[in-house]
Amino acid sequence: MQIITTHKNTDFDGLASVIAGTLLYPDAVGVIPKMVNPNVAQFLSTHKTAFNIILPHEVEHSLVDKLVIVDTDKWQRLDRMEKLKNRWDIEIHLWDHHPHEGDIDATWSCQDNVGATVTLFVRELKRRKISLSPLISTVMLIGLYEDTGHLTYPLTKAEDAYAAAFLLENGADLNVANFFLNPPYEETQKEILFEMMKVTDKRKINDHTIAVNIINLEGKVTMLAGIVNMYRKIINADAVFVIFVSEAEERSTVIARSGIDRIDVGSMMNLLGGGGHSGAGSATVKFSAFSPEVLKQRIIDTIEKDQKEVAKVSDIMSFPVTTVPPETTMREVHLIMAEQKIRGVLVVEDDSLLGIVVLWDFKKIKQEKHWDSSVKAFMARDLTTIAPDAAPAKAAQIMIKENIGHLPVVHNGKVIGIVTRSDILTYYYDLLPE
Template sequence: MKIITTHKSSDFDALASLVAATIIYPDAKPVLPGTVNANLKNFLAIHKDIFNLWAPNEVDLDTVDTLICVDTHSWSRLDQRLSVLSEKSDLDVIVWDHHEEGDIEARESHLSQTGSATTLLVQQIEKERKLITPIQATLFLIGIYEDTGHLSYPSTRPEDAYAAAFLLDRKADLNILGTFLQPAYGKKQKDILFNMIQEAERSEFNGFSLSVSRIELEGRVENLAMVMQMYRELMNVDVAIGIFRDVAKDNCMLIGRSGVDDINIGVLMRSLGGGGHPGAGSALVKGANPDALLETVLELLKGNQYSSVMLSDIMSYPVVTVNANTPVGDVAMMLREMGCTGMPVVDDNENLVGVVSRRDFKKVKKSNQMQSPIKAIMSRTIITIDYDKSAFEAVRLMIRHDIGRIPVMKEGKIIGIITRSDAMMYFYDLLPD
């Protein structure tokens, strides 16, 4: 068996390299260490099912004959549970890394001092003309941006910039990147934030608090999205809008942030030719007068043309449930036939008693367990959401509790279910018009 792994305390470059390697080595299992950083943990709460990641304790290490290491080639940096592989004399090892030092001896090494390990694998993906999805492209770009400080660190190489351009061409989403990655914050950004606070115009609309700032910029300024997020938090408002005018180019960059379910910034920005997701978005408007642009934004906000997506818009229904006494093997077959990764479990009275997911099936170690009732392996910790809540709240619950599906309830009964796939459609603004 082939496995791909990376360093413990994994960051975005580690995960991006891991996922990129699965495209180059599709027959290998991606094994993510047990410890990851906070930003990555939030990202995985929504995206975990997409990448089909394995934990070290879910892999039979005795059957591993090939180890592919990415973003490290040091035994001490791997998950401790994988250390036994160092004792295998016939282990085939492949390394992809941008660090110089390492003690893992490999048959095949891809070492280069790029700013990011992800860059090396993206180069190979491009060379082999492999197809990648916009979500994969977004993750890979986050990995590169994290390790290069948005291409600003001295360790950044031309290859990193070329890889970033390739990923943007493959529809990497910069709005999603800004949500999960904390970018660099320098003097220029501090000055802009100070000016925004000085120029802030506070108001109320439809019961929500709003703060708007209009700022003139000279030349290109990085990380305005991060400045906007800090601005909203410091102003303590529901919605923040920044209008950044580049006098030389005669255009306005409009950036918005929302901290409430009912204001969908992505929809607002789409109406102005831009895009985004519910909590953040932007639009570049050429030849616009900042005052006129602000008036348009206020009209859109007050006119309620941006209403939040509700659960009924994205939930799956009718809900397919399984009885708690159904054999594990039968449930596994049902999931395969339906192409699902999990489903709610009910008792004889159709009351919700648990949820079973693909992760639960990894508890099955012996063949005779396939005859046990599904209640033996199901998760009994049930997180539900009421039908009248917003989709944004469902996404927050998934992140907070690291779960892949949430039953939607009305008067104590299941009427629908929200899955990670549904959340992805919402979060990446893929809902049909």
């Protein structure tokens, strides 16, 4: 018997990957965990009979000789598969887009750093030239869009966009996809969203806006992941961590979302026993491990620790800096810039920064005699500087806001470097100069 299964609290990427797996493994049956996300449950209520899938309690474990696992690489996230964990005679295939190393020792695996596991299946389906029905294409497109935030999450790759195009070419229905990706909110979800906004704890960590909330739940509430997505957009935070507390079950469920690759919430949730990817993650933590308050502080501490390890302005700045005294003529400055192939020169006297001259300033010269005027007559005096321990993002924000291309780096009142637009582009996009 061959079976294909995925993680508990199954999302559309997990469901779609199981369904796609039945095309690549035609002798296998899909096994969908009992616990699935609300929109997945809604979909299965009307579409389950269209696919070759069963529930975990229907599996005869003694007959299983091949296990295909999709969208996770951890045994603890599977539903009722413990009996297969230590079976040496089972062939295990693993398909997963999450970058974290789990404890599943697969016979064969396809793990790649893309936005969704669906993308990996599209890659193989295209290679084998297997045709897709409009229904399967639609389910796969929903999974792809959900896991990549409609192709906007930082982990999204070009291949994800090509996969989406392939699924649309095979008849994926965007109207159906939109319905299951954007279900209407009920009054309970609205109340939770309003409560989250009222008790928002927003803070700046290395120029990134982070929000960490603790919300007490009474009873079971669906669509929490969708509420957290909406919440991050409303408060305009780079990353949010919402700790949903269930006193009755003595546990907390953390749902995290990030819009920047500098904060990998999947890695953070992995440390708490959960999982995910850079843009989305979740974990369930028992009170016996961490109380909600301790859990919140642990999340904050982890972010602060991780942010200390990212690049600083001092890592990307240009140095040594070309400087000239204020008596230098514009002709001499122009010659220096031409010889060194630079676009700006700082004017310094006794280690004090007085101003800057850039190529644009030479357009101010209207008469020949002005070439022999001192640089202090043409330099810009009202300068903005930045500290060496600031984040590159801060430098980019200043340049955009003030429309400048050169940002002197000052430490203890002394110029130690300069950040240019080229430095920023090199850092963010690896556009190295030729």
